[in-house]
Amino acid sequence: MMSVLDKITFFEFLTPLIKSGKKTITIRNKSESHYVVGSQVEVFTLETDQKVGEIEIISVQPITFDGINEFHAQQESLALPRLKELIKEIYPNINELFVITYKLMPSGI
Numbered sequence: 001m002m003s004v005l006d007k008i009t010f011f012e013f014l015t016p017l018i019k020s021g022k023k024t025i026t027i028r029n030k031s032e033s034h035y036v037v038g039s040q041v042e043v044f045t046l047e048t049d050q051k052v053g054e055i056e057i058i059s060v061q062p063i064t065f066d067g068i069n070e071f072h073a074q075q076e077s078l079a080l081p082r083l084k085e086l087i088k089e090i091y092p093n094i095n096e097l098f099v100i101t102y103k104l105m106p107s108g109i
């Protein structure tokens with residue numbers, strides 16, 4: 001039985017977009033795609049493991065590398081060629097990826 005993931009990390013440069021609610025997707029490989037729709041997940045920076053906030057998982061959908069488009073690049077705040085280059089660096093030789101859609105949870109402050 002697989003446990004429900006309750007933590008996700010992002011590059012620090014993306015955290016302002018996440019906290020503003022402008023970034024609502026992430027692209028991950030199969031091993032990082034096991035989030036449960038409706039679950040709440042804590043968001044941390046990859047570099048420093050600093051908590052950024054919490055998100056609710058809306059959907060987890062498969063996508064091929066060739067299916068990555070301008071919308072995905074805008075969400076990642078990168079040009080499409082740079083996004084594809086970065087994905088190839090992070091996930092070499094992987095064509096099957098997953099788009100995880102989420103929404104920012106209110107901070108309660």
